[in-house]
Amino acid sequence: MGAVKTKRMPRAVREQQMLDAAVRTFGHRGYMAASMDEIAELAGVSKPLVYLYLNSKEDLFTACIRREARALTEAVRAGARPELPADRQLWSGLTAFFTHTARHPDGWAVLHLQARTHGEVFAAEVAAMRAEIVAFVTQLILAAAREAHRDPDLREAEVSGLAEALVGAAESLADWANVTPGVTARQAAATLMNFAWAGLGDLMAGRHWSPPDDTGDADAPGPQSGLTSPVR
Template sequence: MPREVRTRQMLDAAVEVFARCGYRTASMDEIAELAGASKPLVYLYLNSKEELFSACVRREAEALIAAVRSAVDPGAPADRRLWNGLRAFFAHTAAHPDGWALLHCQARTYGEPFALEVARLRQQLVDVVTDLIARTAREGAEQECALPEREIAGLAHALVGAAESLAGWADSRSCEAAGRTGAPPSEQEAAGTLMNLAWAGLGNLMNGRRWAPARS
């Protein structure tokens, strides 16, 4: 079997075991058995449990950011770009629940170097969303003044954080753990929820309608 195929099988098995058991309690014997390989071969290909976990985090992070980037058509209208990006994010996390659990829950728990990998992923997502919001602001600048860079950055961080939280809420295993009945929301529903929140807010900002606290 080609090395790249065998390595992919090992990573697939490791993602499943790490997502279910966590880094510390995950067994290399279980990973090897699930991959249909010997434990010495897993160590030969991927060196150590820490390096295996890091490789899983990198692979899942790269796959998620690639899915979001490929879905955003630069020539599409502003709302369609954001909608497509959100749909791609929720579709990918729904289709790869183990990978999302690894990124969103497990990798953040065990500190460096794993948390740094997740932080890099998050920054890449923020960069994509920042660019989407900035281009939206430039397109609307003829009607109203463009949004300042600091506000665009804050909106991008808020949107990514909301997407991460919503993806966790929509995960079927999270529904079961919380005792929620009924089917979890689809990626279309999750994207629509966030799109309504984000796009309505951006529309108000671009038209000069800002919220301000009432004077006492």
């Protein structure tokens, strides 16, 4: 009898196996310490096959960044359901973000720790992902603010900084949640909502905090760009 032929695995499936192994290795060991031998062994393939599919360690790392960035942005977009009120949209989007980063800690480590510190090319890939998320959050807050103020011409600049701050806080909180035992995605999202939504709620109501006038008495109230929120 002739030898039994094994079915060839499709290239796309094999490549995903390699990326899975690479993300795990880069996430655990870091970009510099990770070796192609280790990645190939974890993927169950030969090192020459990894090079054949993905050319080099740099190209492999770039492919990992792009895949993980795409998965994260898709998760956030899918989580923030547009039919919900503004606070529920933000809540569901944040919950989706923290759920994804908790389920894929190696992918998050690749994006937030490794890619940003190993060269401009890698950092630029992550910056593009972050800009997309910030733009999405900006539009979410802007739509809610315009509706609340009944002002369709409310400038994007009024809320773009808030979106930057919110995304930055979410990134830091994801790092903390992933290394703190017992913190769930819902708890992380609730923490950020409690931190951010009171301020966003004041924005929706037209109440703005204003800094003191540095040219006069440091304790004197400054110029107000709207109604100042009561101290509570």
